[in-house]
Amino acid sequence: MARRSSDPARVREKILKLAMEEFARTGFDGARVDRIAERSKVSKNMLYYYFKSKEGLFVAALERMYEEVRDQQRELSVRAHDPILAMRQLVEHTFQALESNPNAIRLMNEENKQRGRFLRKSKRIRDLYNPLVETISFILERGRVEGVFRPALDSAVVYMTLSSLCYHYLSNRYTLEIALGKDLASAASRKTWVEHVGNIVLLYCTAEVPSTTAPKTAVMRQRATSDADA
Amino acid sequence: MARRSSDPARVREKILKLAMEEFARTGFDGARVDRIAERSKVSKNMLYYYFKSKEGLFVAALERMYEEVRDQQRELSVRAHDPILAMRQLVEHTFQALESNPNAIRLMNEENKQRGRFLRKSKRIRDLYNPLVETISFILERGRVEGVFRPALDSAVVYMTLSSLCYHYLSNRYTLEIALGKDLASAASRKTWVEHVGNIVLLYCTAEVPSTTAPKTAVMRQRATSDADA
DNA sequence: AGCCTTGTTAACTATTCAGTTAACTGTCAT
DNA sequence: ATGACAGTTAACTGAATAGTTAACAAGGCT
Structure with a gap:
């Protein structure tokens, strides 16, 4: 496990895209961090690694x-x-x-x-x-x-x-x-x-x-x- | 406990008013049933008694x-x-x-x-x-x-x-x-x-x-x- | 070769939340 | 009077949630 993907920037990008979708669809309160992680096909901690918090991810989106x-x-x-x-x-x-x-x-x-x-x-x-x-x-x-x-x-x-x-x-x-x-x-x-x-x-x-x-x-x-x- | 208030209609009304505030302030997903109950100064089950569910309460609001x-x-x-x-x-x-x-x-x-x-x-x-x-x-x-x-x-x-x-x-x-x-x-x-x-x-x-x-x-x-x- | 840094995972935690239960209390019709 | 019913409470439950931890894997630098 913990295999390294070829391209970290792409991972970050993918998370961001899926986050935009989720936040747009459901709003900040309705959005689920787990769902974004799941759809991005990375572990949840990646979102926290790149964006620090749900709010950080929202601001980035x-x-x-x-x-x-x-x-x-x-x-x-x-x-x-x-x-x-x-x-x-x-x-x-x-x-x-x-x-x-x-x-x-x-x-x-x-x-x-x-x-x-x-x-x-x-x-x-x-x-x-x-x-x-x-x-x-x-x-x-x-x-x-x-x-x-x-x-x-x-x-x-x-x-x-x-x-x-x-x-x-x-x-x-x-x-x-x-x-x-x-x-x-x-x-x-x-x-x-x-x-x-x-x-x-x-x-x-x-x-x-x-x-x-x-x-x-x-x-x-x-x-x-x-x-x-x- | 379980003291009877003088006026059930007024209780229902109060819940509804506070629910409108809460839902307007935070949206459906951000709204907290417990908070509405607390502010209405009735037990949470009253909301379910009168409105059946969070959604029911929202529709009423x-x-x-x-x-x-x-x-x-x-x-x-x-x-x-x-x-x-x-x-x-x-x-x-x-x-x-x-x-x-x-x-x-x-x-x-x-x-x-x-x-x-x-x-x-x-x-x-x-x-x-x-x-x-x-x-x-x-x-x-x-x-x-x-x-x-x-x-x-x-x-x-x-x-x-x-x-x-x-x-x-x-x-x-x-x-x-x-x-x-x-x-x-x-x-x-x-x-x-x-x-x-x-x-x-x-x-x-x-x-x-x-x-x-x-x-x-x-x-x-x-x-x-x-x-x-x- | 060895180790530091960056990227990554899975499992865990503590809390928060919608909804439920069971018990209790006045009131009113019989 | 009494018992069914409407109104009310506090405590509980189970699931979901944001955020954390620990371990680990691959490159690159020395």
């Missing part, structure tokens, strides 16, 4: 998740296009990113449930900037210069608006379905919602540059295709 | 929470006023209701985390309709008749929009603060955000009734006071 999200958002480069199209693509990208990474939503929810107590423990996470906000700034500036967006738009507000609308739809699917008696899981519902989010964000960005009516017309031309509305 | 939320929303009667003002008041009310009832947010989050598994167990909850959607319908209709809102607005979409924007701000405060490096807890931030949500929703409701420009002007007059934006 969170950090990794944030890094993955950042990398995913870095890959986005809608920057080339016209601002209205770019903003619409950014909304779509944001929604798709969240949709395709449910673990990220669940881990963030867990973190909020714990009132940010784990975030406080990780300088690493606190230092991880969010490239999405920069991308938004870029698009807003471009739009302002071209005269399609109003001036003095705050990228943080735009970020919060679009991410709230995308995130909540996915994160609170079950209670929303109860409140509305609608199915939100279907591809059709999702598509309609994403279009709605795009409309809303663009409406906000283009509204009231009182001298120009041109931009608004542009948005609405696109809106026409989508607005049967969920 | 959820049901109660939904009833409270519904009652709270019933009390709202912005119906009298002009539609634009009414919508703005409705947004404010929604935000305040969520803000003043953090347990509700936490229990709903828990329910979503569990993929609606407890909702499925409670016909009671599934039958609890949400009066807010009706109120929105009412305001939208009024607005349509008066020509300030566009026709064919879907109340469910308006509901999802405003509740996402209010809920997410409160529910995901910690991760949002990390992403943006801003304080969202201050009264000032909250006020600005609520105004922003009002603006966005009204923008959506009033946009593109192409013949009339009057309503838009009305919205914007109000917006002027608020839009330093978060």
Whole structure:
């Protein structure tokens, strides 16, 4: 026994991956250290060897998740296009990113449930900037210069608006379905919602540059295709 | 021992109240039956006597929470006023209701985390309709008749929009603060955000009734006071 | 060759937790 | 009055859980 695996880094990595799954699936309190060990096919003490405690492992999982999200958002480069199209693509990208990474939503929810107590423990996470906000700034500036967006738009507000609308739809699917008696899981519902989010964000960005009516017309031309509305 | 309390209903009620606290604070997995019993100052078996199991207690707590939320929303009667003002008041009310009832947010989050598994167990909850959607319908209709809102607005979409924007701000405060490096807890931030949500929703409701420009002007007059934006 | 360091296992421990049991106590209908 | 029933308690049980220990195995350094 105690045979040496070829590659310790890989073992650590495997534990981390399985931990992310477990923590995302069940939350911190629901997660079972034994289960993570079993699934990683290493002895439980390995988790303690590499991560020191259940909390240590959770923080490591969170950090990794944030890094993955950042990398995913870095890959986005809608920057080339016209601002209205770019903003619409950014909304779509944001929604798709969240949709395709449910673990990220669940881990963030867990973190909020714990009132940010784990975030406080990780300088690493606190230092991880969010490239999405920069991308938004870029698009807003471009739009302002071209005269399609109003001036003095705050990228943080735009970020919060679009991410709230995308995130909540996915994160609170079950209670929303109860409140509305609608199915939100279907591809059709999702598509309609994403279009709605795009409309809303663009409406906000283009509204009231009182001298120009041109931009608004542009948005609405696109809106026409989508607005049967969920 | 085994002294008889004056009022069994009150005992049951006390257990339920403390259970709501505990489940909201720590989630289902983090909640401790012993702790609820201790705080309710009854023996643990009382919880099992009245609610059968930890799950039974959780479902009862959820049901109660939904009833409270519904009652709270019933009390709202912005119906009298002009539609634009009414919508703005409705947004404010929604935000305040969520803000003043953090347990509700936490229990709903828990329910979503569990993929609606407890909702499925409670016909009671599934039958609890949400009066807010009706109120929105009412305001939208009024607005349509008066020509300030566009026709064919879907109340469910308006509901999802405003509740996402209010809920997410409160529910995901910690991760949002990390992403943006801003304080969202201050009264000032909250006020600005609520105004922003009002603006966005009204923008959506009033946009593109192409013949009339009057309503838009009305919205914007109000917006002027608020839009330093978060 | 020998030994220190890193990686690894299996078995153990102490505690915590959901749920159970058995006994007891007032109250109310007969 | 009496006995069934609803309400209540304290103590118990068995399983699960986070974390620990001791021993050991393979490379690399001297």
